[in-house]
Amino acid sequence: MNSKADVILEIFEEKLGKHYGTSVIRESQVQMALDIGEFLESSKRIMIIEAPVGTGKSLGVLVPALVDRKYSIYNKRSLMYATATINLQGQLMGSEIPLLSSIGLVKYPIIAKGKTHYYCHYRLREQERGKEYSLFSPRDREVLENFYQTSKTGQRSELEGEYGFDIEDEKWKKVELPMNSNCRDCSLSMLCPTIAHRRRFKSPENDVVITNHDQLITSFLTAMDEESIYEPVLQTDMGIVVIDEAHEFLETFIGRLEKTFTISYLKKVEKYIDQDKHKWTKSIHELRKWIETNKENNEKADTGRYMLNDSVLATLKELNQIINDNLFRASLKKAEILDQLSSVLYRFTQTTKYTSWVSLENNMFHVVENNYKEVFRKMLNHIMKVNKVIFMSGTLTVNGDFSYIMNQWDIHPREAMTKILNCPFDYKNQALIYIPEGLGDPNKDEFIGKALEEVYNLLKVTGGRTLLLNTSKHHMDGIYTGIKDKLYDYGIPLYKQGESGVEKLTERFKETEESVLVGSGSFFSGFSIAGTSLTSVIINKLPFPAHNDPIVELISRGIDKNKIFNQVSYPMMVNKLDQAVGRLIRSIEDYGIVTILDERIYTASYGKKIQELLKGHGYILTRSWDEVKSFYVKKLEKGAEAEYKQYSRSSLIMGDQLCKPNKKVIQKEKHIQQKIEQKKGLYISRNITKTQTSFLTKVCRDNEFMIILKGSTELVFKEVCSILYLKDLQVKEIMRDFPYRNDTEKEELSKYLELKGTGRTVEIVHAERMGEKKTKIIKKEQREFLKGLIENEGLNISIERIANNAYISVYKELYNKWKDTQLQYLRKYFPYQDEEEKRELSTYHGGERKRVYPLCVKLGCDGTCSEEQHGKITQYLVDTYKATRVLYMEAKEVHRIQIEPIEILDHAEFRPDELLQTV
Template identity: 25%
Template structure:
């Protein structure tokens, strides 16, 4: 490995397309020999054109710096000669090498030939859990110095360090892992196979000292098993002085707050007496530690864990990372904590082993297998959410998730999910998510049976989770994908591989094969006719247009029910024939090779997937009398590919109380907590949707008086009335307000929308204007990545604006000056055509209730409160809450929104006046 010579290259250019006239403005080459950086070549290049302003901002390279530099024609041959005979490496060779080759061609220099290593591709394999593979973020995560991102010299040095770090990691992998990686590395886009080969040769020379276990030849790190802790004597602190003393041990800057101590007492009393309470806790009083501390004491005293349910897996992980050490320090005892998620969050080692044997060789599959092989040498949880995968990678992961509790004999003592469940017996705190809490199955039953209480954090989110976890979703593209896996006649597809096994065993019968093909064709035809019935209906053409996406209730479509029945009948017939087709192999499975058994297991996997889909089909299209609302979504630009049918429950309370029945019957304490559990005009609005009995108190704690002194609310008076103007006109005014606010605050703000369509149009208008080209415009639904990744990007850029829809109104935490303002584009009412909202309001109207005042208004008020809660996270924070929707001033219900917000100054001003006031604030 040390004998390899790398030339690590980075280019800065005027743009991405040399064909359109873009040119190099800086080139850097770092030369690595014997594992050491030995030489550097760094040159500015005159592009013979002005450098675009945004490129100057990005790279900090000015026109003056390149004015006297050589043009690339003068140094092209010199650069070629320097690279000749070296392995070309770059962080995205597809850009740097491709651009360089085009420039060589333009300058009359021959095309460079040689091996190449792409550190993006390499780092994705070796660091499969990295948050981002952009050079700046990746090097920051790995602790590699990158002084000035987007300067060729600094980027090339950082890439060199990254390459050497990757090589060291390759050399440290166990021999069986290297063997499996090397075998798969020939399908990669760069010559990474060379690294795996040399590391494998070296590994075979020395004895492998790995402490990893093997499962069917796959090295993996076993999950840790908890042991029973020695008895710990501990008492809950009953006086203020005792509580302050405990928290002083945990926090060097602890400040006593009455609300925090009141919450601790309330949580303790609920757990101790087995009663239910709801506690609305203001931001900034230390809510999490306030329930974890009494929960830990109660668990230790009863020798049974307390369950803590959070809305997201990320929040569950965050509690472990940031809070548990604090609890242990405060109580001066060790605390055992287990995070448990639904079993489909965990890898099935046996399914992965089968996939490795089955031999599918697409790039996405092979690449994901390589990532998993490295990840298994590191993970202690087996939680696939740790992985950062491509879309194709997620499809692969879906095939190796743990779907049921059955375990192979050699898997029983090592299964990650099973070990996590067993660890719950020895845990003081079991951290889970709302989805698992709402589920029904042996995992949840085991958790409930062995615990002594429940704390539901972000309790109001259980309402949304109740709808989401009980949704049934039909996706045309997903169905076609599954049908393609089992029905394709291509040589590398599963049906052909099964046929080859049957031929080898002399069990292949042409009549059986023909019958199977005819059954699949009948199923496909019936399916296509049913889809035509749905997507081609005149009713759906008249459906509600949301952007270019249509929404229409299924019961509004005059569909021919016999078409849906035919799909069920032909699908059932095909499944029966598909099972019979491989029955000779099932009966003689011991006579098959390991690879053939894996192929047979994959056949059964896809048949089971079809079985699941058949059940969904029945519930969506054939059980018309079942509870819930069913609707169709379809993008008119992509028919029928975008067709989706969704069924959701209407009544969240019934779903939630059924899920919590075992806690209630066993008289275990339940503590509901959130920053928003009530509405001033309807104290029990949230409680009713959660199904909480009217006798359960809602305790509302208050923030310290000085907590919101740094906040101001602005209502912009000269915005057009959103209900009186066309959307395009309103979007123009919104874009102008955003641009002016960003320019004076220098970014660091959220723009909150209620519609993805309006977000898209506003973002497009601002981007096209070029007025904010110096800012990172991060937009949900446009910028790639999850909510968590978008938030991380927002924190990393000093000049950033984040455009978010519903999920950014709450549950995101940006403390300090990273967030200085929030712009509310419109009051957060649900769209009246949103299917669940529409069904819910229709139900209320049938009951003789006013759906607007009893549901739509309090729901919107809660969401606005949650949005405001993003702004002020501590008493030292300052920030501006800017409302563009004038209905908060002009409508009679507007004052209810303002009454629900904290008591902070409200200013009704023009946009120009607000900008002037903000400018004065920032100048101070």
């Protein structure tokens, strides 16, 4: 074994099978891993992979990416893995990551969810002043108080999992971390588990960060904004960015470009309006009335998005004019608020540059720029500067063609590596797709009543075990209400999206085998339940986007109206349908029925294409109820009756770059051989152990000297003995209890207790240690490395001629500007000339931080600056940092705190405001 390809093959052919207790190897998964490994060795920056359900794409990308990290000599890339669904994030952290950790590929993983998945205790405390406090019982408040005091992460999933407290969406929305939160100024920040966890998102030790599309996009957009004083929430230069469930990525991106406001916000701003207040109030009333009318007219719509008409746009223009008239008289604080709202409202009036709509569900108005593709491409270019990008999903092509998705992402075919993998499942034997007759148009009022009869029959046959997927809240509520009583009579548990968090619902459904789950968008993808807990998926209708959906209108700009259906609507539907159908079969042992309650598959002009698409995957389609029953009965008796394609290494395609001999892989093999030889009684020096390091640390401290305690045991042991001799100390006595690994190591190292066997005298050792070291001129690759770091971070320094001096000057500048992530990067990836230079420079620490005395409001004061509040801050500084002096100095309405010793200000909590990252 001498290449990365060998390592990858060993993991899939031996280690994974041993972990899962199976001899089955999925050829498509191994091929995917090899393809990605080759991509990481290539000069290409983008890879797009369609990996059907069952490929095992999570491990297919994680294994080669982490092998690349472990065995790359200089370019040690870490991994950011972004998903569209919270379900997949939980699955990765609960299953794949522990496995990879057990085989030594992952050390420091972290899950970085979006803000709304974290608890905000301040919001619960705020509820005490409002009528909504009654939503929370005394028991609720007790549990949440305890969660705030003892939680590790502040995540909703932790609250519902480890604390066993189910909280429905209505309550959670009252205590979730707001999108516009400013946690650093919160009076509860010192003990907040949410803040503590989210601060670790950018820790330099993270080797895998699992996040979501939204947070990834926001971080890169922030990094692109040169005028922003904030840093991204996530580290944007990890090296490898994986975008899973990539079919949803663009729509999420468009959502991040949006500017929004709500009716309730307009009402709050009313207090800042002095001129034309009557007009302002009347306009708000007209907007609210218009929304209510549209809610009544669109109760059954598949989307909550509704385009704005000319009347509404005129009203928004009038509101904008009222704001502008009031700006001239407003105080500085009021003017800032009004000016921000004015810039948002102005966009709604520019219909040629922006697309706008209202979300009927939450009365929120949205506006987004029409040139979103240009911004998307700029962001993609920014990502590619320092990262390799891998887009992957089970549904990225239409009939094997990437053209649709690459056109949407503005990616030229020549700049991306593409791959379509074969599905490993035997759908012909494992599944049946049933399209009932006689249900009619799913958009008609009578549809739900007819559909319920089919649903009842299916639930009787399968005994529950069903996921019901709906394209609208109207259908979801109608189906849920229609089956609720009957399932209660049958003793079958019924769950509905919104009753608790998605992760908790998924866990319940999986553990309660006969249960039924009714859901919508969140469950169309990322929901994976293998086994007999899920043997039936029912889809209420073909998931076409609404004909007046503003997002479709935006994506369709510039396309001939006659071509929009074929180029936009149909591909969007096909991708979502593929995702929905793919929820059923998740392993080779699975079986079941997919029911699509939409006979347009047989009656519409495009129906034939859908039939061919499903048959092309290997499914058998039927409209016969008798065939459905006989199929299911047979599966109950005989199981899936399917097998994976026989694995053969000779069938794999392996790239030349991945198969090249790798120095670190070969070293690992030598290390394994060393272990074998050690077992035979031969001595080979190995890296120093933690126990040995602890012992020698004490020796150094007790005898008032310090050396770098890294490297081989022999090297460090010899150096400690040499210094003890120089100090005329009793070496044998001091080193008597050294924790040797075994007798062989003890016998070999004992020669240094008398400084024998080295061929050197104490005088020679002393001369070597005290003599001047030969200066090393900086190498070209070192200069290029430092040059790139200086340019990326905007440092105003030049690169010195001597390697050590150049490294130290850059280090000091980064340290001064609190760029700790970049310091870690410098230590890890600087191309040291040899092991000696690495030992010296990688442990260097020096320089001074930029220090600013903090404002009292940054440490919990609410601005009233009472003695009580300042007393709490003083006590906090004394208890936490052992402050010897705390003095409050007046500074613009609040106080600035002088803290001594001044070195306390070197802690991250006191980083100057202009260098702060957002939480």
